[in-house]
Amino acid sequence: MRSPRLAALELRRFxxxxxxxxxxxxxxxxPLLYGALYLWSFWDPYGRLDRIPVALVNDDKGAxxxxxxxxxxxxxxxxxxxxxxxxxxEVSAAEAEKGVENGTxxxxxxxxxxxxxxxxxxxxxxxxxxxxxxxxNDANNYIVGQISRTVFSEVREAASTxxxxxxxxxxxxxxxxxxxxxxxxxxxxxxxxxxIGEAEKGSKDLADGLTxxxxxSVELSTGLTTLNQRAGDLADGFRRVAQGTQTLADRVNGxxxxxxxxxxxxxxxxxxxxxxxxxxxGAIRNNLDDLVERAPGAxxxxxxxxxxxxxxxxxxxxxxxxxxxxxxxxxxxxxxAADVAMIADDLNTLIADQDGDLKxxxxxxxxxxxxxxxxxxxxxxxxxxxDDAVSRINQLNDGAAKAxxxxxxxxxxxxSAKTGAVDLDSGVGDLKTGAYDLNGGIYQLVDxxxxxxxxxxxxxxxxxxxxxxxxxxxxxxxxxxxxxxxxDMHKAPNYxxxxxxxxxxxxxxxxxxxxxxxxxxxxxxxxxxGASAWRIALAGWLPVVAxxxxxxxxxxxxxxxxxxxxMARAAGTVGFLFLVTACFAAIVQWLNARFGAAGRxxxxxxxxxxxxxxxxxxxxxxxPGFFNALHPFLPMSYVVEALRRLxxxxxxxxxxxxxxxxxxxxxxxxxxxxxxxxxRQVWTLDRLHPELSL
Numbered sequence: 054m055r056s057p058r059l060a061a062l063e064l065r066r067f068x069x070x071x072x073x074x075x076x077x078x079x080x081x082x083x084p085l086l087y088g089a090l091y092l093w094s095f096w097d098p099y100g101r102l103d104r105i106p107v108a109l110v111n112d113d114k115g116a117x118x119x120x121x122x123x124x125x126x127x128x129x130x131x132x133x134x135x136x137x138x139x140x141x142x143e144v145s146a147a148e149a150e151k152g153v154e155n156g157t158x159x160x161x162x163x164x165x166x167x168x169x170x171x172x173x174x175x176x177x178x179x180x181x182x183x184x185x186x187x188x189x190n191d192a193n194n195y196i197v198g199q200i201s202r203t204v205f206s207e208v209r210e211a212a213s214t215x216x217x218x219x220x221x222x223x224x225x226x227x228x229x230x231x232x233x234x235x236x237x238x239x240x241x242x243x244x245x246x247x248x249i250g251e252a253e254k255g256s257k258d259l260a261d262g263l264t265x266x267x268x269x270s271v272e273l274s275t276g277l278t279t280l281n282q283r284a285g286d287l288a289d290g291f292r293r294v295a296q297g298t299q300t301l302a303d304r305v306n307g308x309x310x311x312x313x314x315x316x317x318x319x320x321x322x323x324x325x326x327x328x329x330x331x332x333x334x335g336a337i338r339n340n341l342d343d344l345v346e347r348a349p350g351a352x353x354x355x356x357x358x359x360x361x362x363x364x365x366x367x368x369x370x371x372x373x374x375x376x377x378x379x380x381x382x383x384x385x386x387x388x389x390a391a392d393v394a395m396i397a398d399d400l401n402t403l404i405a406d407q408d409g410d411l412k413x414x415x416x417x418x419x420x421x422x423x424x425x426x427x428x429x430x431x432x433x434x435x436x437x438x439x440d441d442a443v444s445r446i447n448q449l450n451d452g453a454a455k456a457x458x459x460x461x462x463x464x465x466x467x468x469s470a471k472t473g474a475v476d477l478d479s480g481v482g483d484l485k486t487g488a489y490d491l492n493g494g495i496y497q498l499v500d501x502x503x504x505x506x507x508x509x510x511x512x513x514x515x516x517x518x519x520x521x522x523x524x525x526x527x528x529x530x531x532x533x534x535x536x537x538x539x540x541d542m543h544k545a546p547n548y549x550x551x552x553x554x555x556x557x558x559x560x561x562x563x564x565x566x567x568x569x570x571x572x573x574x575x576x577x578x579x580x581x582x583g584a585s586a587w588r589i590a591l592a593g594w595l596p597v598v599a600x601x602x603x604x605x606x607x608x609x610x611x612x613x614x615x616x617x618x619x620m621a622r623a624a625g626t627v628g629f630l631f632l633v634t635a636c637f638a639a640i641v642q643w644l645n646a647r648f649g650a651a652g653r654x655x656x657x658x659x660x661x662x663x664x665x666x667x668x669x670x671x672x673x674x675x676x677p678g679f680f681n682a683l684h685p686f687l688p689m690s691y692v693v694e695a696l697r698r699l700x701x702x703x704x705x706x707x708x709x710x711x712x713x714x715x716x717x718x719x720x721x722x723x724x725x726x727x728x729x730x731x732x733r734q735v736w737t738l739d740r741l742h743p744e745l746s747l
Contacts, residue, residue: 093549093616107139108149108161116169126164129185133162153190160189274475281467288457288464295450295457302450305443321433328429352401355394363391543702546619553618554696555669557608558633558689562663564604565637566656568597574646575730589730590723594635594642601634621702629699629708633692636715639722640688646729663689688718 113126133141142158152158163186370380545551575593584592609627612618620626644652644659666673666680667689673681684690695711698704 102138103140105139106158107141108152108158109141109143110146110149110163112166113164113168114166123169125169153188162187285464288461291457295453298450298453302446305446324429331426349401352397355397359391359394545701554693558692561634562637562660565641568600569641569645572596574642586727586731590727594639597638598635601638602631605630605634620700622699626699632715636688636719639719643722643726646726663687667693669693
């Protein structure tokens with residue numbers, strides 16, 4: 054019986070009952086479940102990052118930059134909210150730390166209070182870097198931490214670029230300011246050149262003028278010598294005046310201390326007395342004329358009275374028999390009358406002889422009356438007038454003392470001026486010499502200022518002057534000078550597509566491994582009938598290949614239409630997987646046929662070795678040396694590389710290379726199975742009593 058017929062008979066026995074049919078269905082679905090579910094579970098994890106809860110802490114207080122408010126923390130927060138990366142929860146720092154610890158949040162991103170201030174410091178004297186703080190907890194999920202590092206690196210780069218743009222923009226503005234300032238400096242140098250020319254002319258005039266000044270300084274020195282002598286005489290005169298006024302002030306103050314209290318206490322008495330004198334003087338003046346006219350009559354009457362008293366006294370005292378008790382009084386009266394008569398005679402004589410003196414007396418009495426009246430009028434204010442007079446005399450004394458001191462200082466100053474005039478004369482001579490030297494130096498400075506002006510004009514042309522458009526363009530380039538021009542020649546659209554070349558052969562290997570748990574690696578009927586070893590090998594291999602083809606069709610159909618796997622070369626992928634299925638079936642068949650029950654363990658071990666050395670996840674070069682050594686000798690290494698080119702596109706050379714390798718592995722495995730079949734046709738003690746059975 055031929056091998057295909059034997060294979061068909063092997064498959065037909067799965068239709069003889071419910072359990073075999075169920076086993077066949079499970080056999081067909083197992084790779085589908087293994088591969089499709091696996092890929093489906095993490096088909097596009099990066100597209101669902103917005104479901105991952107992440108704590109966002111924005112403690113940034115902002116900063117002021119050139120009068121404008123910088124809120125870098127708020128800007129980043131707003132940008133993160135608008136992005137599709139992570140499910141952001143704005144919380145406090147304490148809540149974020151607690152949430153990352155207990156698993157509420159997978160990680161946290163914090164912006165410290167001085168974040169904007171540190172970014173703004175790039176334009177100051179002490180620039181600092183702004184730090185975004187990320188807290189992860191690998192106890193929650195290690196992969197999320199790896200993803201966050203990539204995401205937050207992009208956030209950091211974007212924030213750094215924005216800060217660099219602001220800093221560089223100010224630099225370019227400074228370039229424009231420097232250019233403008235240099236242009237102004239060049240214009241100023243032009244004006245300086247003209248001004249220095251004028252200064253050179255002025256210095257020549259100055260030198261000539263100082264020659265005249267030298268002559269004047271000689272005359273000034275001589276004049277100050279004479280003036281110093283006169284000032285000495287003036288100071289001596291003022292000193293004597295001050296001494297005199299001091300003596301006067303001392304005396305007046307002494308009188309005031311004595312008279313002042315008396316005047317203060319007797320102002321009324323002085324006023325009344327003065328008024329009495331004034332009134333008496335007036336009365337006397339009024340009665341002088343009557344005195345001249347009545348004096349002769351008064352004298353005659355006085356004599357008559359005296360004679361009458363003499364007669365009375367003689368009768369009553371001298372001639373009387375008894376003395377009169379009033380005689381003593383009469384005697385006194387007689388004597389007084391005699392005296393009055395004598396005085397009246399003298400007065401009459403005096404008035405007759407002193408007619409001119411009486412006129413002068415009248416004048417003196419008029420003066421006395423006037424002065425007495427004035428004294429009476431001033432008497433209530435005599436004390437105040439005395440104080441005022443004393444105050445004026447003291448002020449005069451103080452002024453005289455100051456004048457004396459000033460005259461002395463003037464004398465000293467003129468003496469210093471005389472000495473200074475001598476020094477001035479010498480200095481003017483030196484200054485005249487210096488002025489001529491200055492004239493020569495300014496002449497050289499004129500030439501230097503011309504060179505300075507030319508240099509500044511040349512420098513202004515070399516300093517860039519950017520307008521806003523040019524400044525924005527250069528700021529954009531310098532803020533991010535190196536652009537990563539990423540060209541993905543054959544981009545995998547998602548995470549699942551990238552891992553499909555790894556999990557599809559894994560599921561097919563598992564499918565072949567399970568298939569040979571239900572199907573014998575060598576057909577027992579053919580062995581019993583003594584068929585050829587090749588026929589026996591093919592009879593055990595072809596059923597599993599047929600099942601593998603069905604597994605492949607089912608797996609790829611679900612991956613394409615249900616999960617969404619897009620293949621650059623769909624037909625080539627499916628055809629190549631048919632070859633992979635045939636190769637894996639041949640290898641699993643040989644291990645089971647050659648080693649029996651132990652072969653199943655070897656199949657599992659070989660699967661582990663292939664998974665770790667195929668480079669399906671990370672490049673194999675990143676694995677330890679042992680796996681690098683195994684990589685070229687295992688079929689799955691070539692399968693993974695070929696499927697990447699078939700699914701995502703690319704050069705087909707690795708595909709053809711893989712096909713050759715798979716065909717070689719398939720042929721070798723079938724040949725080894727045939728060899729094992731030939732050995733199995735000879736019964737041994739080990740076959741009758743196997744050491745291990747599964």
